[in-house]
Amino acid sequence: GAVVSQHPSRVICKSGTSVKIECRSLDFQATTMFWYRQFPKQSLMLMATSNEGSKATYEQGVEKDKFLINHASLTLSTLTVTSAHPEDSSFYICSAPDRVEYTEAFFGQGTRLTVV
Amino acid sequence: TQLLEQSPQFLSIQEGENLTVYCNSSSVFSSLQWYRQEPGEGPVLLVTVVTGGEVKKLKRLTFQFGDARKDSSLHITAAQTGDTGLYLCAGAENTGFQKLVFGTGTRLLVSP
Numbered sequence: 001g002a003v004v005s006q007h008p009s010r011v012i013c014k015s016g017t018s019v020k021i022e023c024r025s026l027d028f029q030a031t032t033m034f035w036y037r038q039f040p041k042q043s044l045m046l047m048a049t050s051n052e053g054s055k056a057t058y059e060q061g062v063e064k065d066k067f068l069i070n071h072a073s074l075t076l077s078t079l080t081v082t083s084a085h086p087e088d089s090s091f092y093i094c095s096a097p098d099r100v101e102y103t104e105a106f107f108g109q110g111t112r113l114t115v116v
Numbered sequence: 117t118q119l120l121e122q123s124p125q126f127l128s129i130q131e132g133e134n135l136t137v138y139c140n141s142s143s144v145f146s147s148l149q150w151y152r153q154e155p156g157e158g159p160v161l162l163v164t165v166v167t168g169g170e171v172k173k174l175k176r177l178t179f180q181f182g183d184a185r186k187d188s189s190l191h192i193t194a195a196q197t198g199d200t201g202l203y204l205c206a207g208a209e210n211t212g213f214q215k216l217v218f219g220t221g222t223r224l225l226v227s228p
Binding site for chain 1: 206216218221223
């Protein structure tokens with residue numbers, strides 16, 4: 001099946017710094033990717049939709065200037081957490097659908113971000 | 117915002133027991149998916165149901181999509197310790213971009 005690779009799997013950063021998370025579709029092209037955030041023992045909450053060649057679409061309540069999304073190519077989307085704070089510590093997961101007519105989405109392995 | 121409520125939130129059972137997890141919404145979805153997630157990993161797709169009333173079986177797991185496409189259930193027969201994990205249902209909105217709304221999650225613990 002299709003594979004989505006996310007990097008890094010874990011990152012610890014200091015408050016005030018920025019962290020970039022990469023999401024790659026390894027064997028298919030993804031014009032759209034999705035970024036989710038998951039707090040401990042909770043479900044996935046959609047943060048934004050990443051669109052290749054255009055601006056990302058953010059969900060209500062998600063600060064676009066804080067969570068910068070760049071869909072640089074048909075196989076790569078990046079999420080940059082800017083000026084990170086401890087409350088940004090979370091599990092970030094990306095997904096990419098490989099077909100338009102079906103609803104199958106493939107998920108990355110996730111990135112555990114800890115801001116100290 | 118479409119919401120998917122799962123019940124129960126947490127389930128602790130012995131190996132060999134049967135269980136059912138429910139996923140309910142007041143909204144209609146074009147399709148619904150079930151995932152299992154291990155700690156520190158991304159969700160892994162178990163099944164996609166598309167047609168109202170559809171029933172799919174995956175070994176010991178039986179998935180059902182409600183007739184009105186608003187609810188779904190996951191039934192596990194003779195649970196095993198390897199079934200332990202977080203089970204998530206997710207509904208696909210009719211946007212054409214496979215945008216998923218995730219359920220609140222059910223944490224299952226199967227003890228030997």
